[in-house]
Amino acid sequence: MSNNLNFHFNVDGENFSSAGEASVVVKKKLRQLGFPPDIIRRVSIAMYEGEINMVIHANGGDADVTVDDDYITIVLKDTGPGIPDVSLAMQEGYSTARESIRALGFGAGMGLPNMKKYTDSMEIDTTVGVGTTITMKIALNK
């Protein structure tokens, strides 16, 4: 499709200060493109949580956002430690974040649950010692 849009971001794992930047840029673009506030909010929450997870748990990674006629698709790919027990990680409040990270306000253990809640589909492909790829879709046709 000729009117697909792609955004690519390299998410820096060293830098807590820029954490959330990719989400802020995507939000701005979606706004310029005139998407409804509800869609923008859901994309913002899901992408922010995924982006933060790559920074605090996986030493950074790549974020790709694609907009086509039917979906906004967010793919977050890292080569971090992987998630040993996905159903445990999906539980609200479960977090392995270190104390120093919690002191910054992260580590509520609500990231993955929120990503699932605010998207229409979420797939987690993870292998311990190899990395994690999360694909989230938000449907555009009501």
Added chain:
Amino acid sequence: MNLSELCEKLSLTVVAGDTGKTFDGVYAGDLLSRAMSHVEADNLWITIMSNINVIAVASLTEASAVLLAEDVELVPEALEAARDKEITVLSSPLTVYELCVKIGEFAS
């Protein structure tokens, strides 16, 4: 309610941004994931978190303003980010609870 009116009533300090806009609803809390999903557009967000990540969440949620309780100070890079993203940041020596009570009184 207007932010400037709120500033006047509560003797708030304007740390960054403009107060010539209104807010509608309040969220109080410090955990970023919680704030991310509960701060609604145009809300006033009361917190004691003062690092740069607060500015990203305020920007993403389109909060009307961030109100820092207990006189916590924005770290310099957060202040810079607030200016850059045009986020209004206010501050007060009062605790989160005291601020909520006072704002609740005005609202009723």
